[in-house]
Amino acid sequence: MTQYKYLLDEKELPTHWYNVTADMEQPPPPYRHPATLELLGPDDLAPVFPMALIEQEVSQERWIEIPDQVQDALKMWRPSPVYHAARWEEALDTPAKIYYKWEGVSPPGSHKPNTAVAQCYYAKEEGLKGFATETGAGQWGSALCFATQLFEMECKVFMVTISYQQKPYRRVAMETWGGSVVPSPSSETNAGRAILEADPETTGSLGIAISEAIEYAVTHEGFKYSLGSVVNFVLLHQTVIGLEAVKQMEMAGDYPDIVIGCAGGGSNAAGLIYPFLRAKLDGTKQDLRAIFVESTACPSMTRGIYAFDWGDTAKTGPVAKMHTVGHDFIPAPVHAGGLRYHGMAPSICALLEQEHVEARAYHQNEVLGVAESFAKAEGFIVAPETAHAVKAAYDEAMACKESGESKVILFNNSGHGHFDLGAYDAFHRKDLPDFKLDEEAIQKALAELPKVPA
């Protein structure tokens, strides 16, 4: 009989995170200060992030131990299953073997809590009282409220006003886990008040919400700021995904030829891919293909340039070398809100430049069409972001059908779409626009990059 799931016992939860920069010949260049553009020291970041995370950000250690209390929190839903997509393979009539790691089993429904619980642990150790953060569609805010609650901390979430109004269920979930959620721009920060004064009807943006969260963190005793992607310590925390999957693929008796993840800031994709990429970087598995999939609405890797840029619109966060469409670029309002980030994790960008990994971009109609065929065969209705990874797996499986090869494909099924069914509804009603990329806007945004001294 078919076996669908490969499960690991809690005892087999990874005890160490994997730091890919230790295996890179050329790690990404260090961050620059957002105002001076000079090299950034740990002390510059100290008012914003907990010190243990800053140390992880710059660490060159290959393996970093996962504290017992973090392991204990992760075990609430981990190890997560690897599925063999046997029914989807049959529906596609492909000789490829398709596997996926299913991160939707976490209470907030995605991979995001993998880093949220780690960040809360270190914050608590440092004696912090709470975290402030921003959220768009709400996946990250949900994960952080869930995690702060576990560590008996407070959570202040600035939720982009338009999402606050359109996705009330995400807000309710955050409140159920004890979070305090306000629409951004809010009257609780100088940044928010200034925007509201200029435009009382504004629906907000992620850039504004980040500025409010950082301001709130640095002006409230015992609070710091928490980030859900892009930076290296977040990618590090997400490697539990791939470390588990390496063992599970062994159980399945297969090794992936192709590993795939969707990428907004890049953390879920890197979390799955890096532990497999290790064998490519050391020469053991030279043929492994690693694919990061983005949205055509915000094509940092496939259309942007590799340059230093600010991590946030308000220019308050560190400046990093990355693929970017410019911190001022406003992507079209695609349903995959998590893929609307102008940059990309610096380590992924360095690996892309060094041709260790690949990137591609898709329109939202093609990804939702494939996500629907996946839901019909496998049952799971995935998030619009995740649907981009599903589409890449589909394309690779169809290429196998063409060539007759039976490659092994593994993708990260990073979360469910229970709060995103509006996207599927629009798709069914043929009411889902495929936005044409605004080339002029990108050009304009790219002209605003910082001039970083050599």
Added chain:
Amino acid sequence: MTQYKYLLDEKELPTHWYNVTADMEQPPPPYRHPATLELLGPDDLAPVFPMALIEQEVSQERWIEIPDQVQDALKMWRPSPVYHAARWEEALDTPAKIYYKWEGVSPPGSHKPNTAVAQCYYAKEEGLKGFATETGAGQWGSALCFATQLFEMECKVFMVTISYQQKPYRRVAMETWGGSVVPSPSSETNAGRAILEADPETTGSLGIAISEAIEYAVTHEGFKYSLGSVVNFVLLHQTVIGLEAVKQMEMAGDYPDIVIGCAGGGSNAAGLIYPFLRAKLDGTKQDLRAIFVESTACPSMTRGIYAFDWGDTAKTGPVAKMHTVGHDFIPAPVHAGGLRYHGMAPSICALLEQEHVEARAYHQNEVLGVAESFAKAEGFIVAPETAHAVKAAYDEAMACKESGESKVILFNNSGHGHFDLGAYDAFHRKDLPDFKLDEEAIQKALAELPKVPA
């Protein structure tokens, strides 16, 4: 370190369903014909249900084999985990040990697909083309659309108009799995047209939707009607829950003193409880307590009477002896839509009369308050129906705290509340009414019971 989850390999999926009536000294009396009130034969049910299911309905066999193809479908998400609620125990500071079976891992998010895939298998074997059914809040409709899709069948869902309008995401999920969903009353049936003509503005009811689904099934070539609870074959299919849990409690090294489930028609509760109850019925575990939890809005077991009644408002379905508040009774619009059924599974009712099991009822505010404390500790936000089981577990755990006993409590966490966050929102806003039971309405409804000849 704490162990949270007890997992079974796919190889340990139950191979047989457990039929509790084989172990009952006095099984429930046979059904009566809805029009003549005479004893009902299998042939009377044949136009409505697949024959294999009718045979299961009246079977006295203790063990009924689960066909390979059904096992194969169940393995897509089963065996489901049993969790040790260690964090909630700590939050409640109780000496009790609390475990829960987590059915939210199925793609539609509840226990409902356990029977949906079995029903589709037998329908397909019989050469049927599709199923028609009704759905209120949408859990059952979702499960059946998911299952018909797996077995390459069609699904026609009559969804109560008010839910169709208020819960569009449930409808979209059904459509994503290939179902055809219409608001009920619809213009597609005589029953629907008659109601619409009389009251074009009606928001529908479950009773009307059942009548439409049955009419659609018997008037469409290759279609039959599918039911998601109450009847014995559904409870039978749900026993995979308890059969797995028996093994998992063994792994945990504990045996429950108290098993708990929420009950609308009773299928999820019976599914967990019956395999444990077996040891009570045969005298091995005489002290086991089994608790079925209903809503005070529709208190069939705690306020109704034990009598023959029609299973549906339109009097087209079989007449069964059960605890009922009367087929005409319209319960208050509580968020736990799945608990708004006027009757209860006949086997549960017979066991209740014979004092092998207990029943209790709760108001929605008290259950959501406890469900929130559960979500804060364990992460999972449960459905409003499920919250009734959580509340009973809470009360038993607090009784242990009072008495100092460390009893083992196991409840069925039958589904997530991702589509029901409006209930939590209303609870936070203190905008959730606790309806006073309409005694007069129950008296009136109970006066309309059928007069079944002895």
